[in-house]
Amino acid sequence: MKMRExxxxxTGLNAIDSPGPGVSVIRCLHESEDIRFRTIGLVYETLEPGxxxxxxxxxxxxxxxxxxxxxxxxxxxxxxxxxxxxxxxxPNFDAELWNLIKLQPRLRKIGIRLFLPDLxxxxxxxxINLFDFASSNDFRIPKSKKINAQEELDKYEKEIxxxxxxxxxxxxxxxxxxxxxxxxxxHKLNAKWGLPIILQExxxxxxxxxxxxxxxHGNTMGAVPLRKxxxxxxxxxxxxxxxxxxxxxxxxxxxxxxIQWKGGFEIELKRNxxxxxxxxxxxxxxxxxxYAAAAAGQNMPLMMVRMAMGNEVVxxxxxxxxxxxxxxxxxxxTDISEFQQISTLGEL
Amino acid sequence: xxxxxKKNIALSESGFVFDPSTGDSFSVNGxxxxxxxxxxxxxxxxxxxxxLCEHFDADKKLIREDLDDFINHLxxxxxxxxxxx
Numbered sequence: 238m239k240m241r242e243x244x245x246x247x248t249g250l251n252a253i254d255s256p257g258p259g260v261s262v263i264r265c266l267h268e269s270e271d272i273r274f275r276t277i278g279l280v281y282e283t284l285e286p287g288x289x290x291x292x293x294x295x296x297x298x299x300x301x302x303x304x305x306x307x308x309x310x311x312x313x314x315x316x317x318x319x320x321x322x323x324x325x326x327x328p329n330f331d332a333e334l335w336n337l338i339k340l341q342p343r344l345r346k347i348g349i350r351l352f353l354p355d356l357x358x359x360x361x362x363x364x365i366n367l368f369d370f371a372s373s374n375d376f377r378i379p380k381s382k383k384i385n386a387q388e389e390l391d392k393y394e395k396e397i398x399x400x401x402x403x404x405x406x407x408x409x410x411x412x413x414x415x416x417x418x419x420x421x422x423x424h425k426l427n428a429k430w431g432l433p434i435i436l437q438e439x440x441x442x443x444x445x446x447x448x449x450x451x452x453x454h455g456n457t458m459g460a461v462p463l464r465k466x467x468x469x470x471x472x473x474x475x476x477x478x479x480x481x482x483x484x485x486x487x488x489x490x491x492x493x494x495x496i497q498w499k500g501g502f503e504i505e506l507k508r509n510x511x512x513x514x515x516x517x518x519x520x521x522x523x524x525x526x527x528y529a530a531a532a533a534g535q536n537m538p539l540m541m542v543r544m545a546m547g548n549e550v551v552x553x554x555x556x557x558x559x560x561x562x563x564x565x566x567x568x569x570x571t572d573i574s575e576f577q578q579i580s581t582l583g584e585l
Numbered sequence: 586x587x588x589x590x591k592k593n594i595a596l597s598e599s600g601f602v603f604d605p606s607t608g609d610s611f612s613v614n615g616x617x618x619x620x621x622x623x624x625x626x627x628x629x630x631x632x633x634x635x636x637l638c639e640h641f642d643a644d645k646k647l648i649r650e651d652l653d654d655f656i657n658h659l660x661x662x663x664x665x666x667x668x669x670x
Contacts (some may be wrong), residue, residue, distance in 0.1 A: 465610030478608040481593065490635065512663075558605040559595070 242323055243542060245277040246314075246349070249329025249522075250287025250294065252282075254566070255471050258329040258358065260287045261289060261528040265278035265538040268531060272542070277321050279314075279341050283579045287348040296321065298416060298582040303332045304435040310336050318347050322495040325350035325545045327538065329522050332407050334359055352545040354453075354499045354521060361496060362519040364404055365433055376488070376516040379438040386432075390419055393436050405430035410472060412439060440517075444468065445480070448523060448530045449489040452544060452552075453499030459500040459537040459553040461530035466561075477526055479533040479560040492519065501527075501541060529562035588656055590624040592664045604664060611662075616641075618653060624665075629655070 250258030278297030462485035465474035501523035
């Protein structure tokens with residue numbers, strides 16, 4: 238059988254202590270039996286490991302940081318498109334979605350598809366608006382407060398008992414045990430991500446995450462829950478096991494239906510010792526552990542590509558529990574000439 | 586009183602126990618796995634005590650207490666689905 242070819246641009250090839258999902262998404266795509274994927278890495282840093290993993294990533298190009306704006310991004314993507322003819326782009330960072338969604342019609346004109354939610358949907362589940370979204374959809378959420386000035390710490394420190402989780406607008410969260418730590422991380426997060434900053438009640442319990450895919454019409458195309466078994470000090474799962482529980486699948490279904498979500502996502506939950514389930518975060522992209530969901534029988538990145546290309550798909554109904562992932566670090570060997578090429582020419 | 590193990594708990598002969606609802610896993614010895622197998626198939630506690638008395642040289646009262654401890658532990662781990670008087 239002749240395999241058809243699809244060229245996909247993928248971001249998030251980083252793999253520091255908070256690994257991007259890009260390499261996992263690419264592994265999922267290469268599992269296809271009827272599509273031969275040409276994968277183009279779209280990278281910010283020259284030391285993103287995926288750039289050098291040529292068996293997975295065929296060519297990589299540096300792209301401008303999201304802060305450079307839409308026009309800079311479009312200019313760079315147009316240059317890449319002239320050479321690579323990408324059929325679609327799968328973004329894997331929250332912060333780059335805004336520019337890409339804005340550029341969606343212009344990217345489509347040059348042949349690049351996206352399969353993403355709209356800006357209103359992204360806004361509703363953002364860290365700063367999640368509390369309102371959860372309240373209006375009957376999701377239990379830890380007590381949370383948005384703060385815009387250091388003085389507000391005094392007020393909310395009395396309302397939320399320690400330990401208090403302090404979160405940046407886009408990324409990063411720290412657990413604080415006293416006022417000094419709270420003030421320190423307030424300034425650190427403000428300097429890095431700006432205001433507002435979120436204070437949240439700390440919930441003890443097991444961390445459950447759900448990877449899912451919505452079709453944009455309220456239908457759940459796939460959903461796999463996983464219990465984190467080993468968690469780093471950055472809160473990242475370093476091992477996990479796929480579990481079964483209808484309650485988690487119902488949460489994914491309800492989320493997709495309530496917001497008509499289009500694209501991949503990850504819901505982060507915590508179940509306390511009393512058995513109460515709290516919604517912590519919703520990320521508008523696939524998680525870094527998405528390959529474990531594919532191993533359990535739901536290859537959601539591949540299904541998303543098929544949907545983006547306009548192919549008929551049938552929603553996944555089941556998956557295999559007990560599939561585990563155990564992440565490891567691997568010293569990938571390359572030559573300075575490769576690093577030189579990406580550093581000087583911005584492509585490799 | 587009848588106590589039953591949750592239906593989806595996976596038991597292996599090696600003594601490995603996996604709860605697919607929570608992702609918890611445990612290791613138990615040969616006696617433990619036998620008790621879990623009996624509980625899963627709905628065998629009454631009194632019959633499990635008889636089985637243990639046949640295989641272990643111990644006082645019946647002590648065996649009963651140990652079994653109660655074991656079952657209480659399973660309840661704490663939410664591995665028991667229901668109890669009927």
